[in-house]
Amino acid sequence: xxxxxxxxxxxxxxxxxxxxxxxxxxxxxxxxxxxxxxxxxxxxxxxxxxxxxxxxxxxxxxxxxxxxxxxxxxxxxxxxxxxxxxxxxxxxxxxxxxxxxxxxxxxxxxxxxxxxxxxxxxxxxxxxxxxxxxxxxxxxxxxxxxxxxxxxxxxxxxxxxxxxxxxxxxxxxxxxxxxxxxxxxxxxxxxxxxxxxxxxxxxxxxxxxxxxxxxxxxxxxxxxxxxxxxxxxxxxxxxxxxxxxxxxxxxxxxxxxxxxxxxxxxxxxxxxxxxx
Amino acid sequence: xxxxxxxxxxxxxxxxxxxxxxxxxxxxxxxxxxxxxxxxxxxxxxxxxxxxxxxxxxxxxxxxxxxxxxxxxxxxxxxxxxxxxxxxxxxxxxxxxxxxxxxxxxxxxxxxxxxxxxxxxxxxxxxxxxxxxxxxxxxxxxxxxxxxxxxxxxxxxxxxxxxxxxxxxxxxxxxxxxxxxxxxxxxxxxxxxxxxxxxxxxxxxxxxxxxxxxxxxxxxxxxxxxxxxxxxxxxxxxxxxxxxxxxxxxxxxxxxxxxxxxxxxxxxxxxxxxxxxxxxxxxxxxxxxxxxxxxxxxxxxxxxxxxxxxxxxxxxxxxxxxxxxxxxxxxxxxxxxxx
Numbered sequence: 119x120x121x122x123x124x125x126x127x128x129x130x131x132x133x134x135x136x137x138x139x140x141x142x143x144x145x146x147x148x149x150x151x152x153x154x155x156x157x158x159x160x161x162x163x164x165x166x167x168x169x170x171x172x173x174x175x176x177x178x179x180x181x182x183x184x185x186x187x188x189x190x191x192x193x194x195x196x197x198x199x200x201x202x203x204x205x206x207x208x209x210x211x212x213x214x215x216x217x218x219x220x221x222x223x224x225x226x227x228x229x230x231x232x233x234x235x236x237x238x239x240x241x242x243x244x245x246x247x248x249x250x251x252x253x254x255x256x257x258x259x260x261x262x263x264x265x266x267x268x269x270x271x272x273x274x275x276x277x278x279x280x281x282x283x284x285x286x287x288x289x290x291x292x293x294x295x296x297x298x299x300x301x302x303x304x305x306x307x308x309x310x311x312x313x314x315x316x317x318x319x320x321x322x323x324x325x326x327x328x329x330x331x332x333x334x335x336x337x338x339x340x341x342x343x344x345x346x347x348x349x350x351x352x353x354x355x356x357x358x359x360x361x362x363x364x365x366x367x368x369x370x371x372x373x374x375x376x377x378x379x380x381x382x383x384x385x386x387x388x389x390x391x392x393x394x
Numbered sequence: 395x396x397x398x399x400x401x402x403x404x405x406x407x408x409x410x411x412x413x414x415x416x417x418x419x420x421x422x423x424x425x426x427x428x429x430x431x432x433x434x435x436x437x438x439x440x441x442x443x444x445x446x447x448x449x450x451x452x453x454x455x456x457x458x459x460x461x462x463x464x465x466x467x468x469x470x471x472x473x474x475x476x477x478x479x480x481x482x483x484x485x486x487x488x489x490x491x492x493x494x495x496x497x498x499x500x501x502x503x504x505x506x507x508x509x510x511x512x513x514x515x516x517x518x519x520x521x522x523x524x525x526x527x528x529x530x531x532x533x534x535x536x537x538x539x540x541x542x543x544x545x546x547x548x549x550x551x552x553x554x555x556x557x558x559x560x561x562x563x564x565x566x567x568x569x570x571x572x573x574x575x576x577x578x579x580x581x582x583x584x585x586x587x588x589x590x591x592x593x594x595x596x597x598x599x600x601x602x603x604x605x606x607x608x609x610x611x612x613x614x615x616x617x618x619x620x621x622x623x624x625x626x627x628x629x630x631x632x633x634x635x636x637x638x639x640x641x642x643x644x645x646x647x648x649x650x651x652x653x654x655x656x657x658x659x660x661x662x663x664x665x666x667x668x669x670x671x672x673x674x675x676x677x678x679x680x681x682x683x684x685x686x687x688x689x690x691x692x693x694x695x696x697x698x699x700x701x702x703x704x705x706x707x708x709x710x711x712x713x714x715x716x717x718x719x720x721x722x723x724x725x726x727x728x729x730x731x732x733x
Contacts (some may be wrong), residue, residue, distance in 0.1 A: 393679060
């Protein structure tokens with residue numbers, strides 16, 4: 119009898135599908151016996167697959183404090199994600215993981231004032247941390263969330279943000295959309311500019327995720343305000359096949375994003391070739 | 395040392411093959427060798443080395459990982475793994491033997507790759523010391539002694555006799571299993587042959603290639619070198635270097651619908667290919683320069699960085715003789731060398 123191999127996946131059942139935006143759906147996944155297929159930490163990922171269609175790495179958007187199920191917010195943009203978007207409740211998929219490191223919620227982030235900055239589907243990995251922090255509120259200081267999308271309809275998890283996050287004590291939520299839109303009374307403008315306008319206090323530890331261009335300008339803006347790279351964390355994605363640092367695909371410098379990442383602090387990224 | 399006459403190799407092979415599957419380097423055509431499953435009458439090749447490396451034995455070009463059955467909304471995962479049969483690879487050269495210990499550092503670190511380990515556990519590597527190294531050989535640059543190869547057991551050929559020495563328990567078991575054909579022999583001629591080979595190795599044209607400019611602590615200076623443009627200009631991205639390379643281990647995982655179910659298999663891939671890093675939303679290595687640089691940076695800088703300075707090249711010289719545009723790791727090392 120051979121040992122288990124991480125390349126041999128387990129079965130997950132999709133028990134709920136939420137339409138978040140025109141191109142993002144959130145899938146709830148449990149094991150066929152009920153409960154979570156495995157435990158994880160905020161920021162970790164899983165390989166989801168539909169045999170015959172493909173396999174891909176997705177961040178786990180639900181918090182580990184959720185004991186019943188895992189959730190994945192997935193944007194429709196390729197073969198596999200198109201297939202996932204066409205699924206119905208009850209469909210089985212394969213799942214393996216958890217993979218990669220995680221945001222240091224029990225170490226560096228503990229006791230800190232936190233600033234979350236997300237753009238578009240970039241909220242998916244941060245949502246896991248945000249809900250983890252909300253469930254262990256006493257371990258963290260003030261929480262500020264800056265989240266932007268192309269339009270009102272493209273804000274992922276809008277319902278949870280409005281109904282839950284904005285009502286939490288000690289959590290400030292700042293939403294923005296790229297262009298004016300009927301029915302939107304909030305801020306209009308790109309995330310990096312909005313962050314500069316908000317001028318958050320520099321005692322905060324920052325977690326940022328979004329399109330590469332947004333991350334680039336956000337980091338530059340944070341530095342202008344007085345933040346240093348050692349205060350800012352992000353999470354990366356590259357093409358992956360094995361998810362355990364062997365297939366070679368996500369190799370950047372001497373790191374493998376799948377196992378040494380996906381979470382990096384910006385001063386760590388400085389030591390790597392700019393190939394991501 | 396125990397030995398057998400070169401005239402009795404047929405008997406030796408027959409005895410090994412009576413117990414487990416035996417692979418030897420045999421001629422496909424005169425002087426062009428490949429590993430073949432030994433059958434009665436098959437002769438050991440006189441060629442220095444095989445065209446393809448020996449990595450196939452442990453990391454085959456394609457292999458089935460797992461099967462799936464799809465029924466309605468349900469999926470069945472079928473673990474198709476089976477214990478490998480015991481086998482012997484005879485006549486592996488020092489460069490290829492070292493490549494196994496390099497691949498071990500990828501596949502046997504946690505989480506262990508059970509497919510690779512299965513074959514490693516069941517395979518016995520019997521190496522053969524080199525006596526006629528070629529001008530494209532540079533294993534010595536990476537600390538490999540072609541006259542003293544690694545492996546479970548090693549053989550030395552003095553022209554008349556083949557001598558045997560075990561490196562570990564598995565190797566000793568192999569020698570014990572053929573001891574009925576072996577006898578004690580005088581090694582004085584072998585000592586001469588070994589001394590002569592060492593002399594040739596020292597005088598090889600690439601013997602003095604320097605690795606001083608490479609290693610894990612020289613990441614950015616090598617990555618940012620202005621030489622990559624010129625070096626990669628002629629690369630056509632064919633991936634031949636990757637496929638003949640004994641240490642290249644990048645792989646792809648794909649599914650195939652047989653009509654009766656889905657087979658998930660993995661196969662060799664190359665970081666030199668344009669689709670290697672292509673994602674739905676873009677490609678982080680869009681130019682051949684970036685892809686070319688990745689392959690050599692991995693062998694000369696990234697791998698050593700993660701493996702106590704060990705380089706990801708064994709100096710077998712296959713890429714030197716096989717690249718259609720005559721580009722290779724030696725040219726890269728010379729161009730990047732800081733004098």
